Amino acid sequence: MSGTFVGMPAFPTAARAALGNTQLRRNLAHATHTIRDKRAQVVGEVEEWEALRLAGAGVKEAALRDLATHLETLEESLIRAGAVVHWARDAEEACEIVAQVAKSHQVDEVVKVKSMATLEIGLNDHLEREGIAAWETDLAELIVQLGDDLPSHILVPAIHRNRAEIREIFRTRMAASGRPAPDDLSDDPAALAGAAREHMREKFLRAKVAVSGANFAVADTGTLVVVESEGNGRMCLTLPEVLISVVGIEKVVATWSDLDPMLRLLPRSSTGERMNPYTSTWSGVHPGDGPQEVHVVLLDNGRTRALADDVGRQALRCIRCSACLNVCPVYERTGGHAYGSVYPGPIGAILNPLLKGVSDEQTASLPYASSLCGACFEVCPVRIDIPSVLVDQRAAVVDSHRDDRRPKAEAVAMKAAAWAFSDSRRLAWAERASGLAGRVMSRFSRTTLPGGRAAAGRLPGPAAGWTGARDLPAPPEESFRAWWDRTDGGQFGEGR
Amino acid sequence: MRVALQVTCVNDAMFPDTGKAVVRLLRRLGVDVDFPRAQTCCGQPMVNTGYLDEAVPVVRTFVDAFAGYDAIVTPSGSCAGSARHQHSIVAERSGDAVLQAAVAETGPRTYELSEFLVDVLGVTDVGAYFPHRVTYHPTCHSLRMLGVGDRPQRLLEAVRGLTLVDLPHATECCGFGGTFALKNADTSVAMGADKARHVRDTGAEVLVAGDNSCLMHIGGMLSRQRAGVRVMHLAEILASTEETEGESDGPVVGERAGDLA
16 A cells, blocks of 8 residues: 555645655755765766766667657567567556456565556556555665655655654554564664565565566667666566566667666666666566566556657656756755655656646646756756756646636736836836835835845735745835936946 | 946846946956847746746847847846847747847857956956955856856955855755745745855855845845845955945945935
């Protein structure tokens, strides 16, 4: 059982609640800064990092440019290697395919490798409704699952939890789904990992069916690649008799050698490691070695929608490293739940609207959940220009409301501003009005800003969002433009 | 060289002293700077909020106002970034080939102040005097969109009497973000609170940056906290000399409350 993002409020509302969670703020500030620093250090070691980024972006861009061809090649290669290939248009179809395969083996449980695609399609809940328990085996994913919680980070989904909370979850919840935690469990990280290992091992050994995603799918060899750090993935990929992998269609790369830049970029960007600990690759079925029935579900679920977007399609290059989350000043303070999706942070703020469209209010709020500071673009290993896509998606939100019968106050304000800014005489007139207001404000002001200017006081309406927490200088009586006219550009009068 | 000042709408309406400081500074360096009267705004508020159609006439006004100048100097990293990186998006949206050609002319000629001083004029010592303890916040758009690098610090280090102290976590965003500050006010303030804390930790008397919009946000928080730190635009410090410093008992260049009453 897990929680659900369905019915989440728009970002500003969800963020307001999260910002008041002191434990969350403390955990996230610590965790994001730790990973951020670690990444910066190991990336700094690679002299040709920029060239590597360009190569990584190039590999993904080339694959996306001719996606249909590469997918057909992948399908042929997989079938030749003995895999069964399924195509799923959306989440419902993908979940149904996985459930059917599991049911054909009469199982009531599956073990899972951490996978964003299966989280995206809500596979665990679907399987539960079909009477099949889906056990997460990644440590952080297990913490989220046992706690009836939601993931808040792409790489470390339990980043919002600290070890005291994790101990409590293990102590109270493990027994219900298998081996209980030891009575004397401490909050020492090694002890917590030990309890999880004991708990999961019996599930690995028992399960007949495993479900995974894939970090990459190599078209010419029909190879799927899973990159993980704990070895749980290796267990799931090798021990069970049946393996079902749900793979987003954007995971395809053309050739085996295309993996070269990707596998160098991913660990340094993601966990801040020089090399990934467990990299598993497999191509179909090998008699006597590993799963003897291999299914691959190729998932669209909005990806072709994103692909059709000229500006936004670059988001499909994403390799889910989460470097953008770790450097994002917004994510660092609100955490992942406020984004209302399994894809939080800067990449989530563009990926969700690209996959789903902007017709619902929650998704439409995501492109605005950014100060456009650009830190995400700077660290992205495949050079996704997230700020530009954010702005483009904001335009998509605005354009979707252009035919509204009652325009939003913001739209009216922007039209008014555009009118004033289209002719300098109009702007000069507005500045004279604001100068008069400033004169009145200054006279009644009870606050002086450091340096001597009078403050405007608390303002009503949308401006209250500003003056609620920040002093605002009263507008000057004379605009720059008026000063220039009066002094002939400072040539006489108060030239200084 | 024909040089135009793009003062920016925020400075025009709210911070005229920054514009005056740029004029004074450039004249001192021998540049006969012009202020094209037809200018208004770079269009960034519309673009960054998603109102691309609304930005079209604003960008048109920009390119008309600045046509024919060799260099367009602006005391804002953000507005320079808008001209260099966003005007082409707006022009493409308009479908107007004339506008597309015009922004391709004005964009590359637009310089943020520190770029213009260091790269075009080739100076780092502008002959300024400012005997105060100062810390510098690199605004996101000047740092990451334009890549001004350490030009502002080099300019500040050459100012006589000035003590420049490092700002902890300097490259982290202050949380202004244009309409973000209103649409996501809570998150914006949470970011600003941390920035203000880092500024206070430096013990500096003045926080300096190249964008008054970010300074309005951080300075507004520092003022509300009665932190005893003021904010100043880079241009105002670089324009300061022994003469201007003598006119007040503190680092006051702008209008004081008394002048307005």
